[in-house]
Amino acid sequence: xxxxxxxxxxxxxxxxxxxxxxxxxxxxxxxxxxxxxxxxxxxxxxxxxxxxxxxxxxxxxxxxxxxxxxxxxxxxxxxxxxxxxxxxxxxxxxxxxxxxxxxxxxxxxxxxxxxxxxxxxxxxxxxxxxxxxxxxxxxxxxxxxxxxxxxxxxxxxxxxxxxxxxxxxxxxxxxxxxxxxxxxxxxxxxxxxxxxxxxxxxxxxxxxxxxxxxxxxxxxxxxxxxxxxxxxxxxxxxxxxxxxxxxxxxxxxxxxxxxxxxxxxxxxxxxxxxxxxxxxxxxxxxxxxxxxxxxxxxxxxxxxxxxxxxxxxxxxxxxxxxxxxxxxxxxxxxxxxxxxxxxxxxxxxxxxxxxxxxx
Amino acid sequence: xxxxxxxxxxxxxxxxxxxxxxxxxxxxxxxxxxxxxxxxxxxxxxxxxxxxxxxxxxxxxxxxxxxxxxxxxxxxxxxxxxxxxxxxxxxxxxxxxxxxxxxxxxxxxxxxxxxxxxxxxxxxxxxxxxxxxxxxxxxxxxxxxxxxxxxxxxxxxxxxxxxxxxxxxxxxxxxxxxxxxxxxxxxxxxxxxxxxxxxxxxxxxxxxxxxxxxxxxxxxxxxxxxxxxxxxxxxxxxxxxxxxxxxxxxxxxxxxxxxxxxxxxxxxxxxxxxxxxxxxxxxxxxxxxxxxxxxxxxxxxxxxxxxxxxxxxxxxxxxxxxxxxxxxxxxxxxxxxxxxxxxxxxxxxxxxxxxxxxx
Numbered sequence: 001x002x003x004x005x006x007x008x009x010x011x012x013x014x015x016x017x018x019x020x021x022x023x024x025x026x027x028x029x030x031x032x033x034x035x036x037x038x039x040x041x042x043x044x045x046x047x048x049x050x051x052x053x054x055x056x057x058x059x060x061x062x063x064x065x066x067x068x069x070x071x072x073x074x075x076x077x078x079x080x081x082x083x084x085x086x087x088x089x090x091x092x093x094x095x096x097x098x099x100x101x102x103x104x105x106x107x108x109x110x111x112x113x114x115x116x117x118x119x120x121x122x123x124x125x126x127x128x129x130x131x132x133x134x135x136x137x138x139x140x141x142x143x144x145x146x147x148x149x150x151x152x153x154x155x156x157x158x159x160x161x162x163x164x165x166x167x168x169x170x171x172x173x174x175x176x177x178x179x180x181x182x183x184x185x186x187x188x189x190x191x192x193x194x195x196x197x198x199x200x201x202x203x204x205x206x207x208x209x210x211x212x213x214x215x216x217x218x219x220x221x222x223x224x225x226x227x228x229x230x231x232x233x234x235x236x237x238x239x240x241x242x243x244x245x246x247x248x249x250x251x252x253x254x255x256x257x258x259x260x261x262x263x264x265x266x267x268x269x270x271x272x273x274x275x276x277x278x279x280x281x282x283x284x285x286x287x288x289x290x291x292x293x294x295x296x297x298x299x300x301x302x303x304x305x306x307x308x309x310x311x312x313x314x315x316x317x318x319x320x321x322x323x324x325x326x327x328x329x330x331x332x333x334x335x336x337x338x339x340x341x342x343x344x345x346x347x348x349x350x351x352x353x354x355x356x357x358x359x
Numbered sequence: 360x361x362x363x364x365x366x367x368x369x370x371x372x373x374x375x376x377x378x379x380x381x382x383x384x385x386x387x388x389x390x391x392x393x394x395x396x397x398x399x400x401x402x403x404x405x406x407x408x409x410x411x412x413x414x415x416x417x418x419x420x421x422x423x424x425x426x427x428x429x430x431x432x433x434x435x436x437x438x439x440x441x442x443x444x445x446x447x448x449x450x451x452x453x454x455x456x457x458x459x460x461x462x463x464x465x466x467x468x469x470x471x472x473x474x475x476x477x478x479x480x481x482x483x484x485x486x487x488x489x490x491x492x493x494x495x496x497x498x499x500x501x502x503x504x505x506x507x508x509x510x511x512x513x514x515x516x517x518x519x520x521x522x523x524x525x526x527x528x529x530x531x532x533x534x535x536x537x538x539x540x541x542x543x544x545x546x547x548x549x550x551x552x553x554x555x556x557x558x559x560x561x562x563x564x565x566x567x568x569x570x571x572x573x574x575x576x577x578x579x580x581x582x583x584x585x586x587x588x589x590x591x592x593x594x595x596x597x598x599x600x601x602x603x604x605x606x607x608x609x610x611x612x613x614x615x616x617x618x619x620x621x622x623x624x625x626x627x628x629x630x631x632x633x634x635x636x637x638x639x640x641x642x643x644x645x646x647x648x649x650x651x652x653x654x655x656x657x658x659x660x661x662x663x664x665x666x667x668x669x670x671x672x673x674x675x676x677x678x679x680x681x682x683x684x685x686x687x688x689x690x691x692x693x694x695x696x697x698x699x700x701x702x703x704x705x706x707x708x709x710x711x712x713x714x715x716x717x718x
């Protein structure tokens with residue numbers, strides 16, 4: 001076997017450093033897919049550095065850079081603006097990373113780094129309009145209050161977004177009807193419908209309008225689709241389609257393998273894409289040899305996952321279940337992962353092994 | 360090196376199965392020690408099987424077994440009883456497991472499987488008194504609604520508690536002023552002050568008074584202090600003392616190593632024990648060669664962790680920090696782990712590596 005590229009490891013053993021990240025950054029337990037709106041403590045979480053301790057009384061959101069009218073806004077200023085509440089689904093760009101081989105060394109996600117919350121706040125678009133960006137503005141640089149070191153670079157977490165996408169972004173100060181929990185960005189975060197989570201900057205404190213592309217670490221080095229030789233390619237943007245299933249039956253504690261009784265059961269789950277509405281979810285109960293179309297639930301909203309269900313008469317024996325989503329733009333989940341150096345956008349189907357008793 | 364005992368693995372690589380558990384069951388991020396009461400989504404979580412979907416309208420708590428007056432209680436019945444709210448700290452009995460070598464294969468906790476919430480509900484003692492346990496009653500068997508398979512045994516999660524300890528146990532239906540989140544036992548869980556988390560049965564639905572010791576899986580096989588030859592020894596009960604520190608400075612993303620500027624800083628953290636009040640916390644900044652006594656904050660309550668602080672003038676260079684708690688019963692944290700087959704009660708000090716800039 002060829003040696004694994006730098007920054008990746010071949011084979012199974014997760015390192016102590018990966019485990020340390022996994023202990024902090026948790027996924028959605030799959031049975032929690034039963035909730036159309038994810039309870040706050042079950043929504044996936046990726047905390048880049050440390051959760052900062054922010055005083056809401058002195059907090060300001062600054063809007064500056066290439067604008068005619070820089071702004072400095074308190075939380076009360078933001079709350080006095082037009083309010084929007086919307087269910088929005090997003091997942092981590094690294095979701096699925098730990099299933100790649102060789103495995104890119106970073107937060108070792110399996111498949112469940114996702115969640116859907118009722119995010120409430122005000123749209124960034126009208127605020128940006130009032131600030132009057134220059135004609136040459138192309139991006140907004142988003143600066144957070146969490147700080148650390150990555151790739152040898154001391155930094156606040158910073159990421160940019162094309163200005164054409166910024167209008168639809170939500171400056172959110174509420175999650176599921178309450179204030180943002182500390183770990184979800186208290187007192188203010190961005191939520192950009194359809195994008196992977198790296199753009200949904202938590203503890204957001206400054207928006208800088210740029211006339212040149214942002215070249216900070218998280219845009220120039222992090223969150224790009226790398227070639228195996230280490231060349232950074234296109235930046236990561238919108239979510240590819242993915243679907244997940246509530247695992248039927250009950251788990252074995254250690255293996256999480258599912259055990260169930262034979263007979264009729266309704267398989268359920270949720271599917272989403274940042275590139276178009278979900279148009280189809282297919283389900284296999286024979287490891288991918290055959291697929292049946294699931295029924296789609298009514299939409300929760302244009303930017304939220306879509307429920308699906310399919311009746312299955314479970315026969316005794318061992319089965320491998322999987323679901324595959326297709327969006328309106330024609331993107332479909334692959335059956336096997338497409339490898340890349342940093343482990344982004346792995347939207348391959350999840351396979352669930354089920355042992356049905358009897359016979 | 361001798362081969363690792365069955366059920367353990369020598370060396371670093373965490374298995375895929377351990378990672379699957381780590382993705383579900385999250386720890387307290389250490390910086391969240393700044394909160395005296397842990398926000399609900401940051402409290403550690405060990406979900407044995409799946410989070411069950413419980414209808415609060417039809418939910419009943421049954422009290423039966425060796426009692427004169429069996430009871431069946433709705434949530435309204437429970438809420439009409441005397442209410443108690445108390446900050447209670449508890450941690451997982453397996454906290455520290457992944458730092459043992461060879462490593463017992465189970466949920467791979469590092470050191471942060473702990474939290475403190477304001478738990479509210481009614482004490483079990485008066486309810487048990489009304490049920491009139493027989494004179495020979497010695498234990499209460501606690502049955503939950505989550506089901507699965509462990510050690511080849513299909514089971515609901517069940518665990519027992521000596522009846523002498525049951526009076527102080529809280530039947531909690533609120534956490535931090537709100538209803539229990541699904542993952543913390545909605546609609547009802549037990550919280551036993553001073554005990555490791557395995558006794559704080561979530562989704563509690565039945566209490567059975569026993570005249571013989573409970574011999575179900577979680578008492579007879581799980582949660583005992585095993586000998587290396589596989590002999591099950593004493594059951595796990597109350598928490599040994601432990602302390603943790605808010606890591607100073609900022610983290611490197613992947614290694615979580617801390618980087619900071621030289622000069623004065625206040626080191627802070629929290630300490631707890633289930634065997635007596637915390638009497639002393641000592642802190643080392645030189646890897647254990649010397650210790651200084653930290654100042655203890657005022658107590659939050661008799662069953663909650665205690666804050667501590669110590670001024671440190673950080674000199675340039677690399678340092679290893681650790682804190683060591685001692686309780687009123689004379690138990691102190693060891694500097695190195697005491698190994699046991701299932702990885703319980705490892706309360707060895709946590710070591711934090713810090714790089715101070717300069718010089």
